[in-house]
Amino acid sequence: MLRVVFLDAQSLWRDEVDALNFATAPWSEVWGNFLRPGWNGPLYFLLLRGWVALTGRTAFALRFFSLLWGVLAIPLMYALGRRHLDARTARWAAVLAAFSPYLIWYSAEVKMYSWVPFLILLALYALDRACVTPRWSWWALTVAGLSLAVYSHILATLSIPVAVLWFCLHPRRHPRAWVGALAALAALTLPYLPLLAWQFPMVLADRGVTGFPALTFGQMAGSLLVGWSAGVPAMGGAVASWGSALLGVWGAWTLIRRRRWRTAAALGAWIFAPLGLIWWVSLRGPLFTDRYLIWAAPAFYLLLGAGLAGLRGRWVRQGALVALILIAGANLSAQLLHPYKPQFREAAASLRLRRLPEDLLLFQIPYNRIMLDYYSPTPLEPWADAPYTNFRDAEGRYTVTFEAVDAQLRALTQGYQRVWLVYSEATLWDERELVKAWLDIHGRLLYEQQFLMVSLACYELP
Numbered sequence: 001m002l003r004v005v006f007l008d009a010q011s012l013w014r015d016e017v018d019a020l021n022f023a024t025a026p027w028s029e030v031w032g033n034f035l036r037p038g039w040n041g042p043l044y045f046l047l048l049r050g051w052v053a054l055t056g057r058t059a060f061a062l063r064f065f066s067l068l069w070g071v072l073a074i075p076l077m078y079a080l081g082r083r084h085l086d087a088r089t090a091r092w093a094a095v096l097a098a099f100s101p102y103l104i105w106y107s108a109e110v111k112m113y114s115w116v117p118f119l120i121l122l123a124l125y126a127l128d129r130a131c132v133t134p135r136w137s138w139w140a141l142t143v144a145g146l147s148l149a150v151y152s153h154i155l156a157t158l159s160i161p162v163a164v165l166w167f168c169l170h171p172r173r174h175p176r177a178w179v180g181a182l183a184a185l186a187a188l189t190l191p192y193l194p195l196l197a198w199q200f201p202m203v204l205a206d207r208g209v210t211g212f213p214a215l216t217f218g219q220m221a222g223s224l225l226v227g228w229s230a231g232v233p234a235m236g237g238a239v240a241s242w243g244s245a246l247l248g249v250w251g252a253w254t255l256i257r258r259r260r261w262r263t264a265a266a267l268g269a270w271i272f273a274p275l276g277l278i279w280w281v282s283l284r285g286p287l288f289t290d291r292y293l294i295w296a297a298p299a300f301y302l303l304l305g306a307g308l309a310g311l312r313g314r315w316v317r318q319g320a321l322v323a324l325i326l327i328a329g330a331n332l333s334a335q336l337l338h339p340y341k342p343q344f345r346e347a348a349a350s351l352r353l354r355r356l357p358e359d360l361l362l363f364q365i366p367y368n369r370i371m372l373d374y375y376s377p378t379p380l381e382p383w384a385d386a387p388y389t390n391f392r393d394a395e396g397r398y399t400v401t402f403e404a405v406d407a408q409l410r411a412l413t414q415g416y417q418r419v420w421l422v423y424s425e426a427t428l429w430d431e432r433e434l435v436k437a438w439l440d441i442h443g444r445l446l447y448e449q450q451f452l453m454v455s456l457a458c459y460e461l462p
Helices: 014-023 027-032 042-055 059-084 087-098 101-106 115-132 136-150 154-169 177-204 217-230 237-257 261-284 290-310 314-337 344-354 366-375 402-413 434-442
Strands: 360-363 383-385 418-423 444-451 454-460
Touching (some): 014 042, 014 059, 027 042, 042 059, 059 087, 059 101, 087 290, 087 314, 115 136, 136 154, 154 177, 154 290, 217 237, 217 261, 217 290, 217 314, 237 290, 237 314, 344 444, 344 454, 360 366, 366 383, 366 418, 402 434, 434 454
Parallel strands (some): 360 383
Antiparallel strands (some): 418 454, 444 454
């Protein structure tokens, strides 16, 4: 129930509507995406297509698909933690994961960020079973989990080195486990070859501007720490991240002190191996954002669970747990009550009340039309895309003049008495705001309303 209340708390944002559009594209496109260079998550979109056919296209139904895997990941993490740690530690970790604002946020988003952690947890659990009891069924499940994860998100490829390290560090590995491990590793290469054909050249290429911020290794680690400990709102982020970091280090030290250094190293590898690899890849062009490594978060909560279990004194342990849950509760309240995603749902509702059938909708970027169309029960016509004005020459000078924008807008608005400007992320399309300046000069502002990251403005033209 805790996760269910968040499914409709925020408006869908463009990545989520994109996921719906990719999933419901013609079959030829859906299948073709498995071999298309640069395409991310083809398997997830294929599964989402089936889910949409069963449940419909409402935001609640779409997000419930993510909620399902987010919920199932918690008992799976508990089972893995119980095998590598102990029941009490695994229980603490499961409680922290259940109340994690970060995991709850992505359990309410129409993307693969709860599905991929489930798959990797399943693969590591199967790997653990295969190391102790090397049956082919466990090896097959390991290969299946990792292969499905790779085709669900491009950077899930980094989970393969994690699995290799987990095998090498396993404290109770059967002498014959090497045979299955080598066969499983060979089997993993077969489904990955179509992706490797375009991924490997991309890793080596200088990507230049990618749209991601250039971060140091420390900044990447700090971003993960704040997100995993305080969620998207990051209320009390400094206290939560420092407290969680100390508790996690204490958890690792507790494991080492109990002569379980292999387990501590395996959990550390789960976090830092993919982080180090994505930092290395980003040296040729930034590719990091924290949600790409959400599948490493279970290791963080298992270390926190080990830290809680290693605290001396019942009241100290319970006090630390209560402090973590209180911080989580404050951030969960913020995620529930305050908007963090662009409010296209609210903008569409306002537009339905005020727009006349003959009014022209002018979209500052085409994405705005896709978002508004999802929340509009009736067709958006008449509409037009505003001119793109960010073209530059080799010296970086703008090549689109105000006079050119004037000519284009006169042609677009001819015959209309009122124009609605839908404005969001305008700098991606019109850094100098020439379109808005033209409307301010040639029209009379009748109505304007601001929403989070979206605004509506109605102009009357002469």
